[in-house]
Amino acid sequence: MNQTVVSYLSQYEFYDTLLALFKNNQGALAFTIYLLLSLAIVGMCATIGGLGTYAERKISADLQARIGPNRVGPYGLLQMLADGVKMMTKEDIMPFTADKMLFYLAPLLCLTGVFATLAVLPFSGGFIMADLNVGIFYLVAISSLVGVGVFLGGYASNSKWSMLGGMRGASQIISYEIPVTISILAITLLSGGMSFGTIVGHQGGLPHEWFIFHNPFSFLAFFVYGVGALAETNRAPFDLPEAESELVSGYHTEYTGMRFGFFALAEYIEVFVVCGVAASLFLGGYQVPGISLDILPIQAVQFVIFMTKTLLLYYVVIWIRWTFPRLRVDQLMAVCWKYLTPIAIFNLVGCAIWTVAFNGKSIAELIFGGGH
Amino acid sequence: MFIQLLFASSATLTVGCALGVLATKNLMHSCIFLLGSLMGVAGLFATLGADFVAVTQIMVYMGGVVILMLFAVMLTGGKDFISRAQNLLGLPSSMGNKWTYSVGGLVGLVLLLTNIRLISNVMNSHAPKVIGDEYPSTVSQIGHLLVKDHVLAFEISSVLLLGALVGAAIIARPRKQK
Amino acid sequence: MMSLGSYLIISLILFVIGLVVMLSRKNIVAILLGIELILNAAALNFVAYSRYVTNNLDGHIFSLFIIVVAAAEAAVGLAIVIRFFQIKETIHIDEATQLRN
Numbered sequence: 001m002n003q004t005v006v007s008y009l010s011q012y013e014f015y016d017t018l019l020a021l022f023k024n025n026q027g028a029l030a031f032t033i034y035l036l037l038s039l040a041i042v043g044m045c046a047t048i049g050g051l052g053t054y055a056e057r058k059i060s061a062d063l064q065a066r067i068g069p070n071r072v073g074p075y076g077l078l079q080m081l082a083d084g085v086k087m088m089t090k091e092d093i094m095p096f097t098a099d100k101m102l103f104y105l106a107p108l109l110c111l112t113g114v115f116a117t118l119a120v121l122p123f124s125g126g127f128i129m130a131d132l133n134v135g136i137f138y139l140v141a142i143s144s145l146v147g148v149g150v151f152l153g154g155y156a157s158n159s160k161w162s163m164l165g166g167m168r169g170a171s172q173i174i175s176y177e178i179p180v181t182i183s184i185l186a187i188t189l190l191s192g193g194m195s196f197g198t199i200v201g202h203q204g205g206l207p208h209e210w211f212i213f214h215n216p217f218s219f220l221a222f223f224v225y226g227v228g229a230l231a232e233t234n235r236a237p238f239d240l241p242e243a244e245s246e247l248v249s250g251y252h253t254e255y256t257g258m259r260f261g262f263f264a265l266a267e268y269i270e271v272f273v274v275c276g277v278a279a280s281l282f283l284g285g286y287q288v289p290g291i292s293l294d295i296l297p298i299q300a301v302q303f304v305i306f307m308t309k310t311l312l313l314y315y316v317v318i319w320i321r322w323t324f325p326r327l328r329v330d331q332l333m334a335v336c337w338k339y340l341t342p343i344a345i346f347n348l349v350g351c352a353i354w355t356v357a358f359n360g361k362s363i364a365e366l367i368f369g370g371g372h
Numbered sequence: 373m374f375i376q377l378l379f380a381s382s383a384t385l386t387v388g389c390a391l392g393v394l395a396t397k398n399l400m401h402s403c404i405f406l407l408g409s410l411m412g413v414a415g416l417f418a419t420l421g422a423d424f425v426a427v428t429q430i431m432v433y434m435g436g437v438v439i440l441m442l443f444a445v446m447l448t449g450g451k452d453f454i455s456r457a458q459n460l461l462g463l464p465s466s467m468g469n470k471w472t473y474s475v476g477g478l479v480g481l482v483l484l485l486t487n488i489r490l491i492s493n494v495m496n497s498h499a500p501k502v503i504g505d506e507y508p509s510t511v512s513q514i515g516h517l518l519v520k521d522h523v524l525a526f527e528i529s530s531v532l533l534l535g536a537l538v539g540a541a542i543i544a545r546p547r548k549q550k
Numbered sequence: 551m552m553s554l555g556s557y558l559i560i561s562l563i564l565f566v567i568g569l570v571v572m573l574s575r576k577n578i579v580a581i582l583l584g585i586e587l588i589l590n591a592a593a594l595n596f597v598a599y600s601r602y603v604t605n606n607l608d609g610h611i612f613s614l615f616i617i618v619v620a621a622a623e624a625a626v627g628l629a630i631v632i633r634f635f636q637i638k639e640t641i642h643i644d645e646a647t648q649l650r651n
Contacts, residue, residue, distance in 0.1 A: 027373045101401060133509045134427045141427050144435030148407065151442055155400065167446070170439055177435060194511065379552050383560050390567040390587060399580055406583050409564070413590045416560065417613075419552065420601045425593075425610050425617075432617050437586065437624045444579050444628040448635045476573035480566045487565075491558050513607050514614070522611050529618045536622035540629035546636070 003197060005037055006030045008126040012296070037129060041118050045269050050080035052268035052314070059315065060322045090257035095158055098254065102156035106149050107255065107262035113145025114266045117273050122196040124286045124302035131197040136188065139277065140181055143232075146270060147173035150234075150241060150251050153263065157254035165250030168329065169241030173232055175336045180228035182344035183221040186351040187211055187281050190218060190360070200280050205289030208364035212282040215363055217350035222282045224344045229274040231336070233267060236321035240329060275313035276306070283309050375419055382415025399445050407438045424511050557598035565591035578631050578641045582624065589620045 006029075009015050022029040054069065054077065061068025069076035094103055120135045122128040132138055147170050154166015188194050190211060191202040203210050212222045231238035242250030252263045279285060286302035327335065358366060389408030396402050410433040417426035518526050568587030575581050593613035600609025631641055638645050 031374075099398075099400065102404065105404065132423065133511050134423050137424075137431070138427045141431035141435060144431065144439075147439055148434060148442070151439060152404070155442070155446065167443075170443070174435065174439055376552065379556075383556070386560060387563050390564055393583060393587065394567050394571050394574075399577060402580060402583055406586060409587065410590060413564075413594055416557065416594060417597055420557070420597050422597045422601075422610050422613070425597060425613050428614060428617055429593075432621050433586075436621055440624055440628050441579060441583065444631050447632055448579070448641045472574040472576065473570075476570040479573055480570040483569060484562065484566050487562050491555070491562065510607060510610060514610055517607055517611050521608075525611075525615060529615055532622055533618065536625050540625045543626070544629035544632045 003128075003131040005127055005129055006033050009033065034129070037127070038119075041123075041129065042115055045115075045118055045272060046265065048272050049265045049268035050084065052271065053083065053264065054080050055314070056268075056318050056321075059318045063319070063322045084261070087258050087261040092259065093254075093256045095254050097158045099156040099158065102152045106153035106156055107259045107266070109149035109152065110146050110266040111149075111262050113143055113149060114270045114273065116142045116145070117270075120196060121273060121276050122200055122280050122285055123306055124299045125197075125200075126296075126299050127303065128196060131195050133193075133195050135195040135197075136184055136199065136277070136281070137194050139273075140177070140184065143270070143273070144173070144177065146266065147177075149266075153255070154241075154251035157251075159254050161248045161253045162251050165241045165247045165253070169234060169251055172234070172238065172240060172332060172336075175333065176228045176231040176238075176340075179224050179336065179340035179344040180232060182341070182348050183225040183228065184281065186218060186221045186344075186348045189348070189351050189355060190214055196280055196285070200285035200287060203284045203287055205284060205287040207284075209287075209362070210282060210284040213363065215351065215354045215358075217347045217354060218282070220343065221347040221351070222278070224340055224347065225278060225282070227335075228340060228344075229278065230317065230320065231332070233270045233274055235267075235271060235317055237324040237326050238332060239321075239326060240332060271317055272310065272314060275317065276310045278313055279306060279309035283313075285309075378415055379419045382412045382419065384412075385409070386412030386416060400442070403438060403441045403445060406441070407434060410434070410438070421508070422510060424514050554598055554602040557594065557602075561591045561594040561598070564588075564594065576643050578634070578643055578646075579628070581643065582627050582631075586620060586624070589616055592616060 019026070019029055022032070057079070058068045058076070060066075069079040072078040072082045094100070117139045119129045120132055120139055122131070150173065151166045151170035154162045154164070154169065157163075187199065191199040193199065199211075207213060211218050213219065230236075234241050240250075241247075242252065247253070252260055255263060286306040288298060288301050288305060386409050389405045389412060392405035393402050393409065396405065410429065414426045414429040414433075417423075417429060564587055568584045568591060570584075571587065572581050572584030575584065593616040596609040596613045596616070598609075600607060634646065635641050
């Protein structure tokens with residue numbers, strides 16, 4: 001299985017011309033393709049992260065009957081560039097008593113953990129950097145670096161607010177990893193594989209072929225995943241680690257300039273990644289309805305479909321943030337351990353029983369017939 | 373070429389960060405160096421074609437064990453409390469003193485020499501078979517092995533995890549002061 | 551460069567460093583760090599042998615179990631550390647001299 005973008009491109013004719021350009025050096029060509037594509041994906045996701053701040057402000061303004069940023073560029077679209085330039089040129093302050101090494105390391109850990117997940121995110125059937133056999137498992141595993149980064153950011157600043165924020169952040173992230181992972185496990189049970197290619201390949205383009213409508217348990221699992229993912233990315237109503245009204249700004253209180261920018265960027269890109277995972281696990285991913293051809297233009301359509309689903313989810317995340325009040329710490333832990341985790345385990349068992357009892361058929365297949 | 377690069381960087385990360393764990397006197401830094409070292413070991417697993425083991429390593433250690441260690445360091449006072457307590461109690465430095473280092477170094481040296489002797493024997497007798505550059509998927513095979521050949525160990529490890537969960541919760545539970 | 555020997559040497563270095571950390575530290579958490587290094591050296595050896603010598607996946611299974619045991623050990627060990635700290639207000643290993651109270 002282990003398909004990569006290079007092995008996908010190699011089935012087309014222009015790959016041979018490219019290969020001739022590189023004097024038939026397979027490794028150099030593969031390296032160039034990977035380098036260019038990873039630069040493109042990171043650049044794109046950084047832009048999406050930047051636009052996320054703009055979208056956040058614009059949507060919140062819309063929900064509160066305000067106008068929002070509208071001075072820089074058309075509709076204020078260049079606001080993110082202005083913010084970026086401001087952050088780059090700000091003074092880089094480090095508290096005198098801070099732990100230097102960890103203070104420098106923490107934002108980088110956050111950013112690394114988020115960017116590393118982009119390697120397996122399926123933007124379309126062919127343009128997935130590496131369709132690993134352990135794709136979704138790898139994604140869950142590597143994104144736990146963010147928890148370490150948050151914790152270290154809180155510790156290294158040597159400030160009470162940061163420390164409380166970091167402690168809350170780490171405990172929240174490792175607690176909510178459990179329901180999220182178990183929900184994902186239910187989906188791997190249905191699809192019979194952990195690679196994104198297998199998971200998305202088992203779904204179809206139309207809603208009744210998606211895993212969210214596969215059976216009642218996977219429908220519940222989607223919401224468990226959604227709540228858990230919100231908490232894992234420290235989004236409201238679970239934004240306790242950076243609760244402005246209690247902790248100033250949580251674990252990144254003491255960070256200035258681009259280091260703060262790294263934390264903010266990591267958070268927004270992580271929301272994008274989480275939405276992308278939800279779209280490809282539950283909502284059919286990049287599948288185009290009714291078309292099974294595999295030619296290059298279809299890849300563009302698949303990309304557009306994936307991005308549409310992901311950005312719609314992104315909108316819902318921002319909408320939730322400006323609608324619900326924040327939870328208390330004990331409520332947060334109660335939600336995770338007393339409600340979400342038992343429901344997630346129930347879903348997993350339910351999915352297993354469903355798979356055995358109905359031979360892996362979805363509700364639509366049972367009602368309308370057909371299927372495998 | 374990718375694999376060679378990955379191997380070189382992982383090996384450097386593993387050994388360098390392990391040396392960092394040994395050299396630093398700051399417990400927090402020690403934990404972070406451990407994280408780097410375990411990450412390097414995950415990279416080495418990947419070069420050996422053990423994708424599932426590599427990802428499990430990352431998942432368990434980075435998502436669980438290291439954060440747990442950091443929490444323990446934090447809850448037991450971090451570096452500030454340790455140095456203060458030592459001054460009060462007049463104890464030797466808790467990150468080791470020259471006696472512990474010399475004893476540890478001596479044992480390590482003996483072990484190193486013994487093992488180099490053993491390894492050289494192994495390397496002379498077994499010329500390593502090169503199985504080729506193929507990295508087949510291990511996930512399905514590991515799944516089959518876990519529920520067929522190694523099912524007893526699998527069940528026992530689940531009981532062990534349950535016992536560890538309950539035991540840790542009971543031990544660490546704050547008790548009412550009498 | 552990549553052969554069984556190089557993996558064995560890396561694993562040996564890891565093991566020795568872990569042992570020295572374990573012996574020279576007086577802090578319980580730091581001793582646990584050393585144990586993690588030693589367990590990882592063992593897991594690395596199992597996987598290396600499984601690729602270069604036995605050519606089956608039993609080594610992988612064994613290193614998975616090592617990781618499981620390491621996680622369980624870390625959880626229980628750190629719970630004991632925290633409990634010990636509540637009683638003694640220190641995590642110095644020389645203070646752990648009583649079996650009860």
